[in-house]
Amino acid sequence: MEISKLTEDVKKDSFKMASLSIESRNAALACISEALKAGANTLFAANNRDFADAEKNGIAGPLLKRLRFDQYKLDEVISGIDSLIGLPDPLFNVLLARQLDAGLVLNKVTCPIGVIGVIFESRPDALVQIATLCLKSGNCCILKGGSEAANTNRALFEIISKAAFLAGVPQGFITLLETRSDIDELLKCDKTIDLLIPRGSNAFVQYIMAHSRIPVMGHADGICHVYVDETADRTMATKIILDSKVQYVAACNTLETLLVHQKAAEGLLPVLKARLDEAHVQIKGCPRTQAVIACTPALPEDFDTEYLDYILSIKIVDGLSEAITHINTHGSHHTDSIISKDPRAVELFMLLVDSAGVYHNCSTRFADGYRYGFGAEVGISTGKLHARGPVGLDGLVTYKYKLFGEGQIVADYASGQKSFHFKDL
């Protein structure tokens, strides 16, 4: 079927999705959970085929690891679905209830976004997380996963869509696209798709944004900073910097640039360098850093680079103000952390750094839906409109204003015959 026709059908079903009760949505999630358990052998067999192909094609170690869908991953996604069932309903929440005048009542009520297109990388468990978050929030999802995981994704899709349909969820709830050319068709469907969530490389996200009029949620870059203030505890700083840089080097919330207060540099950097050397992290330093420790000179563009690798840029700054300006100018508004014992410096950093996550005395790696207690996430948003940071259920709903009257017309208010009597209920 043509993609444009297909998305029109999904759009029609999205209105049915919007009216499913929380009981129906939770029951469908429970059915999906059961069906995944029952389909374990089918899933593992499909994943083994993907894995064998990937090995044959010489795909590298970390990517192979992400591709694996085994009993451990299955248990993880099932426990994720079970906790999702336990979360409160994100729909039908009354955000505002106001009487405008006698008999004229305004409600602001949460409702699904509609049809969400998600393009995700090789990790097949992401398909389950995204689909179940969309179901709980009453959205339809159109998914395109990485081609390396094609067999696993198809097996997951078949189990989930069948279980959901048997539980009374409209067919249009979940659609799987399988070719790259489908993506280009999808990008044109701005009348039927409400939101795109691309999860992939910076270049890929930029491509999506440049080729579609559909709103995009996500992040193109993850240039995260740690700023070590004059008053920072050195041991704590070293521990947090190491974790932020090497706990998982390819993540978007990984540290790329370390900023150090000039008075903290001599105490911190030599010890830190020893630890970074052990972890095989290459240091690119500004001229002042080079005067304290041996390192590669940092080029200006290094401070605008997301390495996703065992490389760290280091810059010594005069103080808090320079650090904040550097982060707001060179950062990507993702997640930035201050290590400090000075409450005033912490307050200013948390207030003035213009990022979705601003941290005090902890690792940038905490920027994650699971670690925020959201259960799971469909992505992390560095945009400022609507959802910011890890996007869980709350980020998958919007609201509508419902106005209930008894025949009121505006002319009576415009003429002064009647006047508004606002009263929050």
Place this chain on the structure above:
Amino acid sequence: MEISKLTEDVKKDSFKMASLSIESRNAALACISEALKAGANTLFAANNRDFADAEKNGIAGPLLKRLRFDQYKLDEVISGIDSLIGLPDPLFNVLLARQLDAGLVLNKVTCPIGVIGVIFESRPDALVQIATLCLKSGNCCILKGGSEAANTNRALFEIISKAAFLAGVPQGFITLLETRSDIDELLKCDKTIDLLIPRGSNAFVQYIMAHSRIPVMGHADGICHVYVDETADRTMATKIILDSKVQYVAACNTLETLLVHQKAAEGLLPVLKARLDEAHVQIKGCPRTQAVIACTPALPEDFDTEYLDYILSIKIVDGLSEAITHINTHGSHHTDSIISKDPRAVELFMLLVDSAGVYHNCSTRFADGYRYGFGAEVGISTGKLHARGPVGLDGLVTYKYKLFGEGQIVADYASGQKSFHFKDL
């Protein structure tokens, strides 16, 4: 000064704006209110020059009326500022406070969007409303008004910017652009401008969206519907349809298409036609409508047209389901109303119509920030991400996640040495 350089300076000041206390922001609003009172004669003189030019250029009656800035309008904007001062602070609100583990606390806190570009039509009082809404919400605004109101806008800008600066607000809070070519330069500044709000014709809004990567908030179309259900009270329906259509014919929340249940048509349409004739409203009817009353035949494209004129499309539908499908397919997701006495029909309409405003038994003309009790609005959004419907203070803020730790690193949680203990505070 070049626009790109200018917006960089504004961006720098936006971080200062984000840290102004509510006392400073309210004090600055009070200074602006006083300065406008004191500057009345300057303002009226400037407006008289615009008015004289407009008359000379043969500008039409309704536009002339919107251009007028007299004692009545001044009193209105000043009373608007006074009520804005009384509204609660939209900033620094804690939307979520959660302990993730001992000593690791996550806060989700509202903060300004940053730099907002607003391009607005001839009504000079809009400048005051937008500027003061931005000030209260800690945002910087870059404004471009209609050229017909150039003298009035400049006089308002000078009074407001001087008063705000004297009250300690950063210079970058308000900027006035005066030429059309400045707009094209502004559209390129996607690194410094966080949001564009174009208020103008559909063609103009489409132009902005096609020529900028900056997120746009607002609406391109306002194709609003009234659906008269089988059970509707005829007198109430007629009154609401008239108000929705002619109370102010050029507004975006004006009725463009009337949908009538087949069983309500014969009782309603002849009476309604008499009233519409009196109001000089031309009717374009579907074939079934033409069988009941004399009218011009409606072409298919009429149901996708925002007339902003004394013209009404009428379609007879089989029932609720066809009405909802018609609205979701041909509407612009702005504001749609059902006239009905059947609670089940009302519930389904309010649930399934995918619009920012869904109304029961009242006029579509209520879609307005003032009428919702928001004090004022910067515009009405038909987008679903972030703000929907009339956009007041709440729509001018976003949030950031603040995470406060005591040295926590992710490796301890990833290894299982520590585990999360989520607890909402």
